Amino acid sequence: MRRGAPGILGFAALAFLIALASGTALAYFTTTGTGDASAGVSQMAPASITTATPAVGGTVALSWSAATAPGSGVPTYTVTRNGEGAGGSCSSTLTTTTCTDSGLGPGAYTYTVAAKWRSWTAASATKNATVTVGAPTRLTIAASSLTPTAGAADNLTITAKDIAGNTVTTYTGAHNLTFSGAPASPGGTKPTVVDSSGTAVNFGSATALTFTSGVASVSSSKNGVMKLYASGAAKVEASDGSIATQEPLAVTVAPTSTAKLALGAATTTPTAAVADNLTVTAQDTYGNTAISYTGSHNLTYSGASASPGGNNPTVTDASGNAVVFGTATPTNFNAGVASVSGEANGAMKLYKSGAATVKVSDGTFSATLATTTAAATATKLLLAAATTTPVAAASDNLTITAQDAYTNTATSYTGAHNLTFSGASASPNGTLPTVANSSGTAVNFGSATALTFTSGVASVSSSKNGVMKLNRAETASLTVSDGTISNPTPLAVTVSVGAAARLGITNIAISAGTLGSNCLFTCTLTGLGNSGTVTAKVAVTDSVGNTVSALGTGHAVKVTTNGSGTITGTPLAIPSSGAAETATTFTFTAKSSGSYTETLTAAASEGTSYTAATLTASK
Secondary structure, X not given: OHHHHHHHHHHHHHHHHHHHHHOOEEOOOOOOOOOOOOOOOOEEEOXXXXXXEEEOOOEEEEEEEOOEOOOOOOOEEEEEEOOEEOOHHHOOOEOOOEEEEOOOOOEEEEXXXXXXXXOEEEEOOOEEEEEOOOOOOEEEEEEXXXXXXXXXXXXXXXXXXXXXXXXXXXXXXXXXEEEEXXXXXXXXXXXXXXOOOOOXXXXXXXXXXXXXOOEEEOEOOEOOEEEOOOOEEEEEEEEOOOOXXXXXXXXXXXXXXXXXXXXXXXXXXXXXXXXXXXXXXXEOOOOOEOOOOXXXXXXXXXXXXXXXXXXXXXXXXXXXXXXXXXXXXXXXXXXXXXXXXXXXXXXXXXXXXEEEEEEEEOOOOEEEEEEEEEOOOOOEEEEEEOOOOOEOOOEEEEEEEEEOOOOOEOOOOOEEEEEEEEOOOOOOOOOOOEEEOOOOOEEEOOOEEEEEEEOOEEEOEOOEOOEEXXXXXXXXXXXXXXOOOEOOOXXXXXXXXXXXXXXXXXXXXXXXXXXXXXXXXXXXXXXXXXXXXXXXXXXXXXXXXXEOEOXXXXXXXXXXXXXXXXXXXXXXXXXXXXXXXXXXXXXXXXXXXXXOEEEEEEEEEEOOOXXXXXXXXXX
């Protein structure tokens, strides 16, 4: 047994050498140890590549004869190209004897088919194939014009190319391409390419185009008609999701002729009388600047009104002259645009605060711009009243408005402001004119009166914040001031006498002594002396001492005293027409000796009973 082992090993080695020499695959065994044994081997004949046929589009079709495995075994096959794994349907382990390698560029390729069954392997002889047109790696785009006009049809030609620039004629049939590289127009119109059915498809969306022998071209206004709408340069690209353009199609789009004007401003919220620089642009249908609109054009502006103070809105012409709205304004355009230079060629000034829609027209085309003008700072006050013919002592609601130099309401003048009123007199009984402040307190003319302004206006609310009462029947010129600004034009009011309410002692003449102030309804007289005299009339007045008129017939007054002095000339008749004041006087004569204090009372003795008046005399 020990002597047999070297024989077995030697046989195995001999069989292996024979296999290497013949190219026939063998299975073999190895062993160690001693003993006698016998062994048998089988061979597997390799596959033989029968065809390696290249085709346009970067494919090679391979077929081979089957390898012969020992017994009834069925081998599998692996295809290599230039020593590496092949592609396409040749990329996996096969049980068939055909496959197609794909994705190839132009060039020469060497193929080998390796057969395997169990532990047996066998490689075929090599087979060469040369690809002249490779797989599609990119698209190219050409156009009938590289300088189209906005909105005009521009016919595209799209070609599938291999890496070497050859047209891949097998790229055929319908392909969904997506175009990019051109923007929408200023007016929002998107660029399009017409698909194979004639539908215009926006850039960015899949566009079905039909390729014939690697080329898609326009036929009957279908299958690649492009329209660009934004003027200027564009770089058009296309992709089918796998391959795309490597060099964009550079086009320069020209605008069409002028179809409209556009009006812009440095600000749409200008301040009254502050220059607001306008820009007027001539545009085509799609909102592109119409560069052919150039030179001098007469523009007419409208839509804004004069200020309350009569200041008309203006725009400067090309020479810098301020031209009133409604008048032709010569304006220079450069490549479709008119803009301000210095203070000329479109500097607008609006004077009336509030919203306005400014319009510009050249007689053919026009444009509008919505603006809201803010008032300038307050330079004056406007004083108004619910009535300019109030009745004495009656409430009259004031409205005070802060205004700018152009008589717009100065809306920034807001919150609490201390105002001082003047121009009206006290009534005959000394009652001063007043205005109620924001708290409802009546403040005399001449004193600071706190009023609350909202957006430039102070108005009455709940009998507060501007209720005025004037007490003397007169024509008055009322003014108001916050210490800095005032009403340049006083408010003229005519105060009428109120209803008859009381009696007053008037036209008093004394022989000696001193009368107290505001002597009308309740008078005091000191230092009259013994046998001193008081001579006076009596009048019917309203509640604050203004003498009423035209009482009619049947009214008389009697004056009495509570002391020892004497009164003559009483009773006194009240005239039926004219001022209701007695035509004659009464006379009081004090007693001849000793001190005294006497009160004279004037009361109605005939007709309507009015509140009596008194005069107290003393020594």
